[in-house]
Amino acid sequence: MRPILLKGHERPLTFLKYNYEGDLMFSCSKDHHPSVWFSDSGERLGTYIGHNGAVWSCDVTRDSVRLITASADQTAILWDVQSGRELFKKPFEGPARFSQFSYGGREVIITTDPFMGSEPAIQVCRINDDRDEISDPMLKLTGPKGRITRAVWGPLNKTIISTGEDGQIRKWDTETGKEIDYVEAHLKVVQDLKMSNDGTCFLTCSLDKTAKLWDSTTLECIKTYKLERPLNACTLSPLMEHVILGGGQDASQVTTTGGAAGKFEAIFYHKIYETNLGGVKGHFGPINSLAVHPDGRSFCSGGEDGYVRVHHFDADYFHMK
Numbered sequence: 001m002r003p004i005l006l007k008g009h010e011r012p013l014t015f016l017k018y019n020y021e022g023d024l025m026f027s028c029s030k031d032h033h034p035s036v037w038f039s040d041s042g043e044r045l046g047t048y049i050g051h052n053g054a055v056w057s058c059d060v061t062r063d064s065v066r067l068i069t070a071s072a073d074q075t076a077i078l079w080d081v082q083s084g085r086e087l088f089k090k091p092f093e094g095p096a097r098f099s100q101f102s103y104g105g106r107e108v109i110i111t112t113d114p115f116m117g118s119e120p121a122i123q124v125c126r127i128n129d130d131r132d133e134i135s136d137p138m139l140k141l142t143g144p145k146g147r148i149t150r151a152v153w154g155p156l157n158k159t160i161i162s163t164g165e166d167g168q169i170r171k172w173d174t175e176t177g178k179e180i181d182y183v184e185a186h187l188k189v190v191q192d193l194k195m196s197n198d199g200t201c202f203l204t205c206s207l208d209k210t211a212k213l214w215d216s217t218t219l220e221c222i223k224t225y226k227l228e229r230p231l232n233a234c235t236l237s238p239l240m241e242h243v244i245l246g247g248g249q250d251a252s253q254v255t256t257t258g259g260a261a262g263k264f265e266a267i268f269y270h271k272i273y274e275t276n277l278g279g280v281k282g283h284f285g286p287i288n289s290l291a292v293h294p295d296g297r298s299f300c301s302g303g304e305d306g307y308v309r310v311h312h313f314d315a316d317y318f319h320m321k
Contacts, residue, residue, distance in 0.1 A: 001317075003282055004042035006308035008035045013302025015057040015289050019064045022294040024081075026067065027308050030054035034069050036081070039293060039300075042310055048079050050086045057098045061105040066127075068108055068134075070096035076110045078127070078134055087132040090125070093118035098150055101127075102157045108134065109160060111148040120144060122151045122162055124174065139177050144170060150193035152202070154216060161216065163190035163204060169219060183219045185212065191232045191247075192289075203243055205231035211245050213271065223274055229263040233289050239296025240318070241271040246287030246301055266290060266301050277320070282309050 011030035018025050018039060025039040033047045034055050053073030060067050060081060067079040072095040078088040094115030101108050107126050114120045124139035146165030154161055159180065160172040167186040172179055186206035195202045201222065205211040207230040213223040231247035248264040264286055265279035285304030292299045298312040 001280070001311050001314050003280075004310040004312075006037060006042050006044070006310065007306070008037070008044050008047075008308070009033075009306050011054070012285070012304040012306060013288050013308060014054065016291040016300055016302045016308065017058055017060060018291055018293055019060045020062045020294065021064065024060075024064060025291070025300060025308075025310070026058050026060060027302060028055040028058050028069065029302075029306070032071075032073075034058055034067075036067075037308075039298070039310065040312075046084050048077075048084050048086075050077050050079075050089065051075070053095070056096070059100045059108075061101055063105075066101075066105070066132075068099045068101065068110075070099040070110055072096075074112075074115070076108075076134065078132060080132075088134050090134040092123070094120070097148065100152055102153050104157070107138075107157070109151050109153065111151045111162070113147050120146065120148045120164070122148060122160060122172070124160075139174065141172050141177055141179075143179060144168070147189075149190055152193060152195050155199040161193070161195075161202065163193050165189045167206065167208070169193075169204065169214065171219060181219050183214075183221075185214075185221075186210065188230075192234050194235050196236050197238050203234050203236055205234035205245060205247070207231070211243065211269075213243070223271065225269045225274055227267065230286075233287055233301070235290045235292050235299070236271070237292050237296050237299075238294060240320070242277065243269050243271050244290050244292065244299060245269060246290050248283075248286035250286070264303065266299075280311060283307065 009029035015028040032051045036045045051071040055071045058069045076090045094112040098111040122141040123137040126135040144164045148164040151162040169185045171181040188207040211225040233246040246266045264283045265281040267279045268277040283303035289302040300310045
């Protein structure tokens, strides 16, 4: 399994996202310029220039027409995917951390960090298709203490599931804006949350060196995957019963360790049996983001080293017992 190395960013990677068909892959980093690549060959199509701060996350509509990016410059930008044109820039009171289109693409979640007296919030805005604008928030959810790291839509857009620095998972009603349920999920910051394709379960990972699989209806913990490194990224394979986890020693201590000691490889676990299946080495810094191709035949990882590594699985992988 030879990786394709994509070197298009000058700073650490923050987020990776495939489009619905899987032919395009979007990458965000701290260098202000999100990029788009052909996922099979690793050829770069272009960059989206308009932000003045680190870009923390992005999402693309199901038809791959619109892209939204959330940035530390306190804005979210709506882009035209094909031309790279900036359609609309929406300012916020604090840095925008995470963004995700709803099912149908009519609304978007944007989470904002605490800043200069403003509290952390999950903001739900409507997308005006005719004018390509992001409306003022029609729903603003507040309450969690500290940064909100992820907020994703539940089935049929009826709920929002969020995680943050307090290690809790919260479930919100999108009609009333009230918190329906919460669980003490992790002992430290929850760094990533990925919903399964069918919306029945989701995966979280944390700096407390564990990843957990949850029922998205009851918020019951189904499986726990224990590692010996802090985790920054996790994802579920749509094809195999596998979860992929990545992380490593904190970036500030990386200079004092080698690649092996820092534990920077992407680790595969069996989703049901919780067994470690092996790892894919390559990065020489912590892994900050992971994404699996929608067909499950390749995956990519983005690291603190500024590289995106695209791995196409060998035939042997699909016949693992």
